[in-house]
Amino acid sequence: MNSIIHILQTQGNDILNSIGQHITISLVSLLIAAVIAIPLAIVLMKHKKIAEVILQITSVLQTIPSLALLGILIPIVGIGTVPSVIALVLYAVMPIFQNTYSGLTTIDSNLEEAAEAFGLSRSKKLVKIEIPLAMPMIISGLRIAMVMIIGTATLAALIGAGGLGTYILLGIETNNNALLIIGAVFSAILALIFSALIKGISKLSLKKIGIIFMAVIVLMGGYFGYKTVEKPQVSITIAGKMGSEPEILINMYKDLIENDHPNMKVSIKPNFGGTSFLYKALKSNSIDIYPEFTGTVLESLVKTNKDASHDPKATYNLAKKLLKEQENLDYLKPMKYENGYALVVKKSFAKKYNLKTVSDLIKVENKIHAGFDPDFYQLKDGYPGISKAYNLEFASTKTMESSIRYKAIANNKVNLVDGYTTDPQIEEYDLVALKDNKEFFPPYQGAPLVSEKLITEYPELKATLNKLAGKISVEDMQKMNYQVAVKHEKASKVAHDYLVSHNLLREK
The missing domain is CATH 3.40.190.120 (Osmoprotection protein (prox); domain 2)
Structure with a gap:
């Protein structure tokens, strides 16, 4: 409990920001899914065979693992909010469509005949009779979709979209139950709040529901429009894998770049996810830099028939050569420590x-x-x-x-x-x-993996990032990891303090 309180006190603003990101992603996804699914169900309510085909398609989409779907989307639409929303919409369409269609097609036929006897047009019958009677089922579908979206949106953290998933995934990665509880509890609270709000809205008239729906769309559109106009364009995006160590490193890269090149704008995306996500994002130019280990390059990222060398220099040189030949990526000089x-x-x-x-x-x-x-x-x-x-x-x-x-x-x-x-x-x-005195384990030196596009556009960045070459010992990194993962100090501060203490950056 003390750990939870400490995190809430020291990272309160970050947690609020994550909650805001989670709400934004979830609301946008629900609105888009509703705009697609509800009109589609209305159009197909008299076309049973086509409706069954659509239902089968949406059911198949539900079976695709979310991680696989996100991995497929990265090369197509990049990272961040867009692929997250696309994935969530695909998952949310099915319950909304199914419930709306069921609600509209299970109305008592006597009521339908009575409406026709009174001479109601197709549109008036829909608005006055069918939709109001189907509303409980429609609302049920929206509630199911919203709860599912909020739960699944935690995976958005894996591709740089933020949200409460950052704390859940980081808690699992670092075995920190406090972070895990914070992410899970706030996600559950959001699900309960939005489920209650949707239930409350269902008691309003159809006209009022339409007004609220349009107001939310206008507000969301205005918000994203404002962000597009006001937010400066980011020139360089640096991402890191899950955990304290990559977050420390990417903050070091950011500080060094901004110090040497004040005109450059840098965005960092910590706790991005696994190696495959980062590598795909780098190759698709969705990110520009991320720290990678030499051993990981040879084992997972390039094709080679050679056995891993136990010489760190030979391992790095081979990794650099193969990355350039096979993917046209630049692998800058490694740091001193090995995370093997x-x-x-x-x-x-x-x-x-x-x-x-x-x-x-x-x-x-x-x-x-x-x-x-x-x-x-x-x-x-x-x-x-x-x-x-x-x-x-x-x-x-x-x-x-x-x-x-x-x-x-x-x-x-x-x-x-x-x-x-x-x-x-x-x-x-x-x-x-214990010391690996026979040098059995292959070398795992960390070094910046950089897109060819970035180095071509900003060749001077090589000298900046290479300032960390041969720096940071195992003891240094272990100490910094301890400060962030155990003492819950900000990675940005720990990174900055190291750079200043080792004369790589001037204290501001």
Whole structure:
């Protein structure tokens, strides 16, 4: 509870901004879905076969995983609000259309005949009889769609659209229950509030509902029109993966660029999502820069038949060469630290058995009860490979989600886990990463991955971003990660303080 209160106090403005983004995305999506689905149901109420086809199509759209849909949309429409709204509209059309169509086609035939007997025209019968009678079903569809939209909109954070999903995804990524609770609770509150509002609106007359609907459209249109006119165009967009470390790095890039080139406008998108989203966004010029690791480039982003080298310089040079040849992307000089795999134990355990390197585990292998991430447990550059390279056979091994393995070792459920060398939990739980003395793990140096378009337009940015080349040690990054992820300091401040303390930026 103390952590939640602390986050609310220190990040109150950011949380309010995220709530505003979430509401905006959700309302726009609901309005567009309603404008599409309700008139379509009215038009097709007398065309059963066509209506069934449309219903089948919308049902199929519901089965497409949201992550897959967002990934498909990135190369087509870029990142941010637009692909998020498109995805949410596609999901929301089905319940609104289905309920509206059902409401309109299940009206008592006697009432329909009575309306015709009174000589009501098709349009008057629709407005006076059919829509009012179908309104409970229409409202039900809108409420279902709104709740679904608010829940699904949390994934908008994965492609830079913001919203409360930022806190949910970051909470999962960093095993921070406080962030997770904040995002989930506020999302639930929004769903309840908007569900109640829609229910309340249903009690109004059709005329008043139409006025409210048009007023919301006008207000939303005015808001986006104002933003388009008033908001300055962003020249450079920098994005980062989930977690504290990428957010720190992209804030460093931003500070350096704005310091060296005051005329450039920079926008950052932290907690953007996974590697595939960022890579697609970079190739489609939706973003211009993001920090990537050399090992990840060779394993996931380029095609190569060569085995991974354990020489950091050779790994970087190969990654840079292949990125240029295959995707025409620039990979600037790497920083000093490596965020690679590590075997981690408690400091007390290491001290008791004098453990400093992975090789030292041989003397206590019958006492080791390990907890590994599922990927690490089965990848050749994970547990299978390192156990063979070091001739290790532990007493027991368990697989567990990466978000809980550190808590497992902190609570003595296991005494060894896999991790990354810059993880803030190493300091938080008083752990130590054993030295990979045989250099089994491939190098994972961080470096800016930059679009060719940006470097062509602003070639001077290379010198600016290369100021971080050879800088930031493992200890530095681990400390900064701890400040952001555990102490909940702002990533922008931590990044700025580092640059100033290392004479890379002047204090303002």
